[in-house]
Amino acid sequence: MPEQLVFAMEVFLNGLMAGVLYALVALGFVLIYKASGIFNFAQGVMALFAAMTLVGIQKGQVPFSHLINAVLGTHIHHFGWHVHSLLAILLTVGVMIFLAWAVQKFVFRHLVGQEPIILFMATIGLAYFLEGFADLMWGSEIKTLDVCLTANACLPQGINLAIDEATYNWFGYGFFIDNLDITATIVAIILVSALVIFSQYTKQGRAMRAVADDHQAALSVGISLNFIWVLVWSVAGFVALVAGIMWGAKSGVQFSLSLIALKALPVLMLGGFTSIPGAIVGGLIIGVGEKMFEFLIGPMVGGATENWFAYVLALVFLVFRPQGLFGEKIIERV
Amino acid sequence: DLVFPSLSYRTGPYAAGGIPFADGYADYFTLLNERDGGIGGVKTKLLECETGYNTEKGVECYESTKGEGALVYQPLSTGITYQLIPKTTADDIPMHTMGYGRTSAANGDVFSHTFNYPGTYWNGASGAVNYLLEINDGDIKGKKIALVYHNSAYGKEPIRTLEELSKKHGFELSLLPVDHPGQEQKSQWLQIRREKPDNVLMWGWGVMNQVAIQEAANIRFPMENFIGIWWSGAEHDVMPAGAKANGYKALTFHNVGRDFPVFADMQKYVVDAGKAAGAGDQIGNVLYNRGMYAAMLAAEAAKTAQEIHGTKDITASMMRDGMEALSITEEKMASLGMPNFGPSFEVSCENHGGPGLVGVTQWDAENKTWSLISDFKATDMEVIGALIEADSTSYAKENNIASNCNK
């Protein structure tokens, strides 16, 4: 097989994998958007916050130690214990649920019935808040994230040798597929299936979609917006944690993690803001698209095209299908 | 008081590197105050201002601190350096951009207020190539070298030099830009995997460093063949990749480790006294050392200025003169508790760039230490000098700058 073609296949596969990681972030957006019409810009920061909390709990860090030290002049940093990954994850989920509740109680409850742009702005405010809050709570230095069941059964990372070998035997060139990406894919598949079932076939799922359509009407039939929103924000918080773990394992847990939100936006546009499967398909298309573009065209224009290519791709797509691939058709009537 | 502003960043994407450097810089001045009662008997005062490694905020910081008698600026960002060069010159305040910033500022004849001793990015580029020449017995013709760089003013600095050097030594250079912040580098590393360059150089900063090292480990690129600039060679850059980062190399212009007498003082007067800027756990780390080194150079320049002008309370303008007359010798360093910490050198009106000696360090993942594997060696001044000359003269022409040294 010609070399270029094999390379292209490798790039393609890696694009798919990257796409899954984007989709993981996009999923959180979709959930909240579906349930409240809120375009939650804070999703990325939530992932950061979740990951930082996870690491903080794992390592037994004292929350707000910097602040406490600065104000009281003390020198506390660690409790001196270590928490098992699974327990830490559970505790973090608890924190995310608490966050969902707080967000609902202090922010969105007071904004019922406002225009979408206002809600959107509120989430940007929330993003800033959380970003500063996370740093205050856990400190802004880089943290390494190791999620391990036992001392040597951690999240796998690095080249998958089986695939490398198999492809080497077929094509004479071993493909690079990252183990972490494979894990992410499996997790994503489970997550998406669960979410689709939840939103389409359960009472709460239906209520969630109802709330998205019309807050007032939902209130009037006795759906408690507060409850639905806490529910969805919790689920979105959980999704953020998953995304945070996957991305955190890749690049360490630090500020830039929150910027993955920007990677998820074109995915959303393409897949449609309201579609859970759309997030996955959109993610895959974007992942493959940008990696292939960087591979084929990148060298001609000097590279680093990934940042904008995803957006331009999504833009072009949208011109033909303004509601995204799977988005609900925009009902336009007068 | 002698005011030393520190444009630091303890937040944002580059905080991981900004924190230890700022700590080192701050702690050294605290040490001077606590142990020696300041510089020449005058207390020092550190003005910290958070830039977030953002040029705009950097300018803001400059404007808000320059009125407080700031003696020398240390912006810790190439981007901010570029902004401040004209401003500091106009305000007659010197700026020290140690191992970063605008390389051609080494030509003091044009850049009167900017100092980048003891080494510049172009020294770095040349140093890396020299090191490769050294381990390849002087022949790297036909070798493939890839540069993975932060797609900003900073990352672009070495390109011209490397291009010149590739002509001279006949190696093949390929350029791989990584956009801020550098979280995603899959494409770049797949490309490296395909093209199998013999060596990869990196001009990275922030999260870009660790992602690059992680990705390199993922594709099993041999770490020995991966060399980072001195800003891509700190503990936090290699730690996340764990054992797989073993053998990674980085350039340096000063020494590493914590085997220096000064650290005992530091522990005693600063950390134990509860006066450390950070948690005190960064001492001996590469960037902490570098911050301390920068502070030391600033303090020595201040001393020199006090001597030249015969006054303890120097002004920014006097400080500039002190920096231009700075002479660092081994005795001086030894007396400061930093024997062999950096090269000996002298600054002159024409040369603000120092000797440009470059060493190489290597990461030992097991012991979690950096160690110097190639001593500080001279770089290819023939190539670099010409480039500096060209770049600075064109700057002088554009901005109508008269010669600083032959007034």
Next chain:
Amino acid sequence: MFYREAGDFKTSYATDNQTFPIKFDRLGYFTVMAVAFLVIPFIINDYWANAIFLPFLIYAIAALGLNILVGYCGQVSLGTGGFMAVGAYACYKLMTSMPEVNIFFHVLISGGITGLVCVIFGLPSLRIKGFYLAVATLAAQFFLVWLFNRVPWFYNYSASGQINAPERTVFGIPVTGPNTEAWATYLFCLVFVVVSALIARNLTRGMAGRKWMAIRDMDIAAEIIGVNPLKAKISAFAVSGFFVGVSGALFFSVYLGAVEVGEAFGINKSFLVLFMIIIGGLGSIFGSFAGAAFLVLLPVVLKVVGVDWLGWPTDIVAHLQLVIVGGLIILFLILEPHGLAQLWRVTKQKLRLWPFPH
């Protein structure tokens, strides 16, 4: 009854159309103008100019521009940073290639060029709406930044990819470059701000503004009523682009003096300006100013209080600042979703009724 409009009757439609139909407001406006032009230039220093006045004035122009697009025409744009970059680079190219022309015109032309670019990126708005459009404008943001970073022609092949503003003068007084005086840069920007505000006000009170608002409030109905959506949206993008371009040009040439595109005109800039108009008030000229002032002042104040007074470490203050800015944004939205401008209106209404509650 502090604030009165009773007894202030209009006898012609022209006076009824005035910018400040109420005498009280008119007086206030003239006072502000007098202070801005006749007092501040004499007392301003470098710190005040660079930390507060220049950013305030320049952001106010950007906010005006964005407000036309978002607040009046309802097309949410997150590309402001990119468009400001267009203004900045256009200005740089003009300054360096035509040094003989006055910088004043360079800035204007930069605005024009930005308007054109903005129109190109505005074209998809015909099909794409709401958040989809908002996200789509990010394409402009990222693409433009990449372009200016990538194509050496834009930065005159300088090694670092940065651009530096050479010295340019107005009436012999430098307004760009390192040797400027605070009052000169301040006045230079002030002139642009005042003119921009007048233009924005005129456009929004006339037919153009009505068409934009019609599109914003209900685009389908607007089209059926007879608004040509293409023209309305495109003109909004053009005008908005013009303002944003002017502000970008000033930002680069007068305020920063040197620029690295990804840093100065990144996505954060887009958000910052968007915040300004939301906090200030969508669809309000006054709001653009209020929002710009608020967000320029807030960090300065927080820093002064946190670092200079309380002496806290800079990082904690920086984190707290994020927390506070975020919290304030949320608080504002909760208290008054229509921004400072609406708050001001309600206050006026209350003053008018004062001391009666209703």
Next chain:
Amino acid sequence: MSTQESYVTDDGRTIGPTVMEMKNITLRFGGVKAITDISFDIREGEIRAIIGPNGAGKSSMLNVISGFYVPQEGEVWYKGKKRPPMRPYQVAEQGIARTFQNIALFEGMTVLDNVMTGRLRKMNASLISQAIWRGKAEKEEIENREAVEKIIDFLEIQAIRKTPVGRLPYGLKKRVELARALAAEPSILLLDEPMAGMNVEEKEDMSRFILDMNDEFGTTIALIEHDMGVVMDLSDRVVVMDYGKKIGDGTPDEVRNNQAVIDAYLGVAHD
């Protein structure tokens, strides 16, 4: 197309020849047929009512006339010419104005501004001129303001001129919408349930406005309404639709005695 003779009604209004004719219009949404092969005409100066049960396709028909829906089959003839495919704003430029079933006012604008948008066909000062607010723009603004004030007087909404529309009660909104349509000085005015949600008193007022308009300006009116009292009293001719098909067409008297219409729509014969 068929041109008929003008005639004079009982109450002395002149009804001219056909100005608009719908020919065999069929409109589908996916599988749903909203309109099936409907033809009818509107004569100059007449008040033409369209009635029918909910979902019959009445509003869809207006939307076809406005150019918002493009029928799959059929032609629209206007002033003796077949209308080419057009965007809605081009239709508006031809002098066809309308109101909407679910009020489509611009909520963020004041009443005055809303009504002024009705005049946009008449105002074409350049952007530059508007920006500096001198010359044409200013003159135009004042002239049109005068025209609009007349309409505001006519519809008795002076008091709320400067109120943002969003806060107005429903009935007033309907009136403002009518004002906006009137401001365009249309030759055909399409009214989609202008009196829905009003009480008798308000309906009386509204009827008055509609009649006066028709009288004073000779505006041709197509009207959808569910209040049979209103329809029968005001209109000259009535089209009846049911499930997208035309089931009756004629004078109010003819229609109300049409058995098909009674079965499908009226339920009981209305007085």
Next chain:
Amino acid sequence: MLDAGRTEETLLEVNNIEVIYNHVILVLKGVSLSVPKGGITALLGGNGAGKTTTLKAISSLLQSERGDVTKGSIEYRGKNIQGRDPADLVKQGVIQVMEGRHCFEHLTVEENLLTGAYTRSDGGARIQQDLDMVYTYFPRLKERRKSQAGYTSGGEQQMVAMGRALMSRPETILLDEPSMGLAPQLVEEIFTIVKNLNEQEGVTFLLAEQNTNVALRFANYGYILESGRIVMDGPAAELRENPDVKEFYLGMSDDGRKSFRDVRSYRRRKRWLS
């Protein structure tokens, strides 16, 4: 007309409430009314009189519109329900059918109906039963059960909204302008259904209506609201005979219904206001 089914027990009591929007706009200026169990009570009045506001004040939907009840009290079964969570009220049996239908556009007709049963916890079978009941009352909905509500016609949407409310098995329905925009036949139909529900299922109705004619035909008792005040109330039959109501709300002159063509002047004074 029919006064049967109505008991003397008062279910809902509104005492002298004041409502302010946005902290400045005073809309209700002291409204009192009482709704007896098992009756149909009509709230009549012109546009902007405050009917919707009154209903929303009762069902707690005001909060989300920046409206506040600043004075007075609202009691249901003798308990103060002011400011309660709307979901609580639904559970207690008070549900509002909002003006302008407010269907969930992207949900199918059937899903819309099912959301009505959101607060119920009495099991799928019972809900299925009620679904069937709704379909017998509104056969049209059964036909369209799979289509997205956003695409159904106005009448169908009204039925969906009512059906949805029925699914919560309410005791009291606050019905806001059910006749708006509906064809005459459908108006009759809907009101007949209201009547049936009232008589057969014992549902109490408080309905806000513009269509005075129909409303007074089906209701037991009526309140007339103008500019935020109750200006008149009485049994429906009496109101129908009141000369003012006849003139201003029913459009009747002394010699039967006047033609809309014959109305000449717009402004007449109502006697109770002068």
